[in-house]
Amino acid sequence: MAPPPPQPRRRRLSALATDRSVFPILFALPAKSLLRFKCVSKTWNYAISHPQFRDTYNACRASSSVPRFFFFQGSDFDYDQRSGASLHRFATLNSAGVPLDVLPITVFGGPIKLVLPSSRGLLCFATETCVYLCNPSTHSLVQLPPLHGGSGQTIAGFGFGYIGSTGEYKVARLVHKPEEGYYVPCKFECSVFTYPATQPAVTNAWKVLADPCPYFVAEFSLPVFVRGAESVYWKINQSRHCRCNSKAGGRQDAFLVYLDIKKERFGVVRGPQGWRRAIHGNPPRIMEDEPEGKLRMIETPGDLPLRLVVWVLADQQNSHWVKQAIVSLPPLDNRTILGEIKVYTSDWIIFSSPDNVIIFVNRKKGTVRKVGIPTGLRNLDFCTYTENLLTLRLPPCESRN
Structure with a gap:
C-alpha cells in the first residue's frame, strides 16, 4: 500500500x-x-x-505608523577592480535610533546612484546599468536580469511599486536612446519587470513597452509610487527635455509624467492652476497620500513661522489639485535645521536634518522629538521601510542558445 x-x-x-x-x-x-x-x-x-x-x-x-530607517551613502564604497564590484555598507535603525543591522551589499555597474522609497517592505536601487531589489528585513537581494541586447545601457530613470490586486512588484526602467540625426527628438525606451518571476530569468525578462516615455525625467528626483492609482510618478526635467526635443513640442506646463504600471501606459500631470514654485525653501516633495491612495505634493515655503502647504491630486485625468491643508509646525529651537520630509501621515511628520538627527513632529500633540543618529551613520541619507518576510529569489537563468 x-x-x-x-x-x-x-x-x-x-x-x-x-x-x-x-x-x-x-x-x-x-x-x-x-x-x-x-x-x-x-x-x-x-x-x-x-x-x-x-x-x-x-x-x-x-499598517504600522512608525517605520524603520534604512541608511545609505552611494559615494562611500569599496571598489574591486578585478571583478568590477562595488561594496556598500548600509545600516538599519528603529524609531528610537537604535542600530539593528549592518547590511554589506555588493553591486555591479558602478556605485549605487539612487535608492527609491520603500514599497510594501522592499527597496529598489540602481547603479549606472543594473537594477536591484532588496529586503532589509530578510537580508535578501536580487539583481534583475539585463535587458535583451541592452547590457551596459545607462539608466535614465527608474521606479517601482507593489500591485496589491496581483501580489506583484513592478519595476520600470527608462533608457535614453538617441535616434539617428542630432536634431531628431530623443527616445526614452521604457521596460517593465515583474517580480516574483515564475519563468526563468531570461525568458521572463524585461517587457519593452510599445510607447516610450514622453518626457525627460528629473533623474535624481525621487519617483513616487501611489497604490490607489497603481502608478509611478516622476518630476519632469523640463529644460533638458526642451533642449533635446526642440522640434517635438510638448506641454510647457507639464509638471509630472506617470506610468500606470498595471496598464503600462504613460500620462502627464500639470501643476495646480495658477501655481508657482516657491523661490525660497526646499523643492516641492511628491509623496503618497496613503489614506486616500492619491498623490500628494508638499511645499516648504521657507518663511516663518514654519509651515507646510499640502496639495492632493484629486483628478489625475484633468490635473485637478486641491489644497488640502496648511500645516503649522511647532516651534523649533534656533539650532535645529529641517531637512527633507521623509514621512507625512495623520500622526507624524518625519524630517531629516543636517544636524544628524531625525526629527519627529507629532501632529496630534503638537510636540517635537529628536532622535540622534549614531556616529557611524552621520551625514548619510536615509529612507523608511516597513518589515516584510519575503525572501527574494529569481529563477535560474536559461541559456540564450
Missing part, C-alpha cells in the same frame, strides 16, 4: 492556530526575531513560511 500523501501546509498552519492568542503575538514581533522561531519545530517552520501567515504579517507591519 502506498504511503498517504503529505499534509498540505495549510493543515500545518491550522494546527498552530488552535491557540488564537499565538498569532497576534507573532505578528507584533520584529521580522528578525520572528524568523528565529522557524528553528523551534517543523510546525513552527511551516507556519511562519506559509504564504497566508507571511501575507498577514506583511499587512500588519505595513
Whole structure:
C-alpha cells in the first residue's frame, strides 16, 4: 500500500492556530526575531513560511505608523577592480535610533546612484546599468536580469511599486536612446519587470513597452509610487527635455509624467492652476497620500513661522489639485535645521536634518522629538521601510542558445 500523501501546509498552519492568542503575538514581533522561531519545530517552520501567515504579517507591519530607517551613502564604497564590484555598507535603525543591522551589499555597474522609497517592505536601487531589489528585513537581494541586447545601457530613470490586486512588484526602467540625426527628438525606451518571476530569468525578462516615455525625467528626483492609482510618478526635467526635443513640442506646463504600471501606459500631470514654485525653501516633495491612495505634493515655503502647504491630486485625468491643508509646525529651537520630509501621515511628520538627527513632529500633540543618529551613520541619507518576510529569489537563468 502506498504511503498517504503529505499534509498540505495549510493543515500545518491550522494546527498552530488552535491557540488564537499565538498569532497576534507573532505578528507584533520584529521580522528578525520572528524568523528565529522557524528553528523551534517543523510546525513552527511551516507556519511562519506559509504564504497566508507571511501575507498577514506583511499587512500588519505595513499598517504600522512608525517605520524603520534604512541608511545609505552611494559615494562611500569599496571598489574591486578585478571583478568590477562595488561594496556598500548600509545600516538599519528603529524609531528610537537604535542600530539593528549592518547590511554589506555588493553591486555591479558602478556605485549605487539612487535608492527609491520603500514599497510594501522592499527597496529598489540602481547603479549606472543594473537594477536591484532588496529586503532589509530578510537580508535578501536580487539583481534583475539585463535587458535583451541592452547590457551596459545607462539608466535614465527608474521606479517601482507593489500591485496589491496581483501580489506583484513592478519595476520600470527608462533608457535614453538617441535616434539617428542630432536634431531628431530623443527616445526614452521604457521596460517593465515583474517580480516574483515564475519563468526563468531570461525568458521572463524585461517587457519593452510599445510607447516610450514622453518626457525627460528629473533623474535624481525621487519617483513616487501611489497604490490607489497603481502608478509611478516622476518630476519632469523640463529644460533638458526642451533642449533635446526642440522640434517635438510638448506641454510647457507639464509638471509630472506617470506610468500606470498595471496598464503600462504613460500620462502627464500639470501643476495646480495658477501655481508657482516657491523661490525660497526646499523643492516641492511628491509623496503618497496613503489614506486616500492619491498623490500628494508638499511645499516648504521657507518663511516663518514654519509651515507646510499640502496639495492632493484629486483628478489625475484633468490635473485637478486641491489644497488640502496648511500645516503649522511647532516651534523649533534656533539650532535645529529641517531637512527633507521623509514621512507625512495623520500622526507624524518625519524630517531629516543636517544636524544628524531625525526629527519627529507629532501632529496630534503638537510636540517635537529628536532622535540622534549614531556616529557611524552621520551625514548619510536615509529612507523608511516597513518589515516584510519575503525572501527574494529569481529563477535560474536559461541559456540564450
